[in-house]
Amino acid sequence: MEEKTPRDSESSISRVMLPPDANVAGNVFGGTILKMVDEIAGIVATKHCRRNCVTANIEHIDFIYPVRIGDLVELKGRLNFVGRSSMEVGVEVYAENLETGDMNFTGRATVTMVALDDNGKPVEVPKLKLETDEDRSLFNAGQQRYDERAKRMKMTKKGSNQS
Numbered sequence: 001m002e003e004k005t006p007r008d009s010e011s012s013i014s015r016v017m018l019p020p021d022a023n024v025a026g027n028v029f030g031g032t033i034l035k036m037v038d039e040i041a042g043i044v045a046t047k048h049c050r051r052n053c054v055t056a057n058i059e060h061i062d063f064i065y066p067v068r069i070g071d072l073v074e075l076k077g078r079l080n081f082v083g084r085s086s087m088e089v090g091v092e093v094y095a096e097n098l099e100t101g102d103m104n105f106t107g108r109a110t111v112t113m114v115a116l117d118d119n120g121k122p123v124e125v126p127k128l129k130l131e132t133d134e135d136r137s138l139f140n141a142g143q144q145r146y147d148e149r150a151k152r153m154k155m156t157k158k159g160s161n162q163s
């Protein structure tokens, strides 16, 4: 299978926040942003492997800037790490006030997507071709999280067998 670079699949999506996306005070729900995080991660992973992909894990998200109704929310996603069937996507979230043009970094998330074959089983995906120092540094950090997750999942599965 031919290797692909993070540039081959990096993507962005954007959408204006409307009243159903927010609470009565006009603050956008975290869940609205999480849904978009899931969407962009799915787009990036699918572009990499051209397979059906499911979300296995959303590792981490901090919301550091409040998003309001009327803001244009933009998410940028790129692959950090690829295992055999799993792909870790790094997502950055920005919010732009359309009236002032102010752009604020709102948060970042790390999402693991898994590619499935036609029978719903995890299937091998193309390896990640690392071209830049940033590619290598993100890959190494992703590999570390993959190793830690693998240990944690082993413990979780062991626990569920005992119950």
Ligand SMILES: CC(C)(COP(=O)(O)OP(=O)(O)OC[C@H]1O[C@@H](n2cnc3c(N)ncnc32)[C@H](O)[C@@H]1OP(=O)(O)O)[C@@H](O)C(=O)NCCC(=O)NCCS
Pocket (backbone or CB within 6 Å): 054, 055, 056, 057, 082, 083, 084, 085, 086, 087, 112, 114, 122, 149, 150, 153
């Ligand atoms: C993700 C899923 C396909 C993994 O299936 P599985 O039978 O546990 O498969 P495996 O143990 O062989 O793992 C396959 C890959 O998934 C990764 N993986 C499994 N569970 C994971 C988790 N919770 N977080 C991150 N990666 C995970 C493994 O590390 C492995 O990666 P690799 O192939 O790169 O080494 C399965 O747990 C599933 O279908 N989950 C539900 C997904 C879903 O429907 N999400 C939408 C929200 S409900």
